Amino acid sequence: MIILAATPIGNLGDASPRLVRALEEASVIAAEDTRTTQRLLQALGVANRPQLIALHDHNEKQRAGDLVARARDEDVLVLSDAGMPTVSDPGYGVVAAAAAADVQVTVIPGPSAPVTALALSGLPTDRFTFEGFLPRKPGDRRAALRALASEPRTMVFFEAPSRIADTLTAMADAFGADRPAAVCRELTKLHEEVRRGALSDLAAWAADGVRGEIVVVVGGGAARVVSPDDALAEVQRLVATGIRLKDAAGEVSAQTGHSARDLYQAALAARG
Template identity: 55%
Template sequence: MPGEGRLVLLGAPLGDPADASARLRDTLARADVVAAEDTRRLARLARDLGVAVGGRIVSYFEGNEERRTPELVEAALGGALVALITDAGMPSVSDPGYRLVRAALDAGVPVTAAPGPSAVTTALALSGLPTDRFCFEGFLPRSGGGRRSRLRALAAEERTLVFFEAPHRVAATLTDLAAAFGPGRPAALCRELTKTYEEVLRRPLGELAAWAAAGEPRGEITLVVAGAPAAAAPPTDAELRAAVAELEAAGTSRRDAVAAVAAEHGLRRRHVYNAVHPPAGA
């Protein structure tokens, strides 16, 4: 009946069909419309799962999502159970889906999910890097200049970073990462997660860049990079006075001691001078 329709986002297996949830199987069997990023891959997954997709199957990918979104929203408004599935992982996470979710919500269509595997959290968990705080950056800009600019902006990010990258660009991306973050920054390259040839390389960025340059890796790639070391807290005025006093005790003039302490901590000389000679009334 009208008003009972909804949109369900299906988290698809990254590679191993055994990772499919019971809710995914049930939704594929019951949905009135299944929108798939690749209908052939959907057919293969359904066959592997032994599921008969009873509803209408339509393609929904980057090239047609703008045109097809109103059609799917209209179906849900008319009472249809609409399922959206991408090639792997959760729809809308660097895959088609956001446009449909936004349009459905704006139209008052209930949106829910049958959650499943995610390359982001799987790679993060396998990386061996801190998982308490992280940020997902998706695909970096394809142009070298745009990519390097984005990485310079991220160089001081203290959270663990997760990126997706295409095999033919991963060597250039790793080279730019090593240049922006330093070759010694810990990282992990996760390839073909959950598939037969799964591989996780946990090495500093410089070593990963050299490895990728030696031969183009194949398959789906997720990069996990350690965040920048936490910035040290600036010294207090008392610590600055003590540092200047220590240099003076060793024979350095006060002027030179102030200059040396300022240079060591990246501070202006006036800042250190005011710590040693607090303004009247301070």
């Protein structure tokens, strides 16, 4: 079978006895980074030296079929560098291929950065959405955030230290300066830190630089009641900033519930 195994996200003490046993018994491991897996085996005192196969974003599509075929005859352990495979990490392609081929898949549960950050955030946990990494380009990032502006569930994001200040500023612009949020960094590690507050305050704090691996948790938005005229005005405002009419209509539609087609047609009519 295919075995997805969660690995520690920082603290080696979070490695479960079941994970250690699987590492000791594995004959083949598909790993996001084989060097990271070698260090994990050594740190956990695992003497077993299984065959290590690199499985990452650039080769998963090509290797998924071979791994699934191999899993018909022996267990194939799938690891990411930290946390649960498939969650913003390689593994999804292998699981999809295994499901299509009717090959069994199981999971060794364990650490997960999104769920850990959500629990620490102090924000509602009854309903949430994981958004992963936002687009790198400012325009694409702005569009993605505007589409989430009215999302009622708590939102969880990954972000790189080099982009966190810009991202928090963009979030404050799209969601509102007072939207509650939390920045969680270095989870389960020695310098673990959780900063909670309004997006504008967190953006100001991050301006001086933030280090480590980061998860951002943002409170959901309150329901908005927007008239058709106000929605059209928002489309026109976005177009005036350089956004294509079609994209602007789509963004406002996602925020207000008004039909993107109707907004597009209304904006064209207003131009005429």
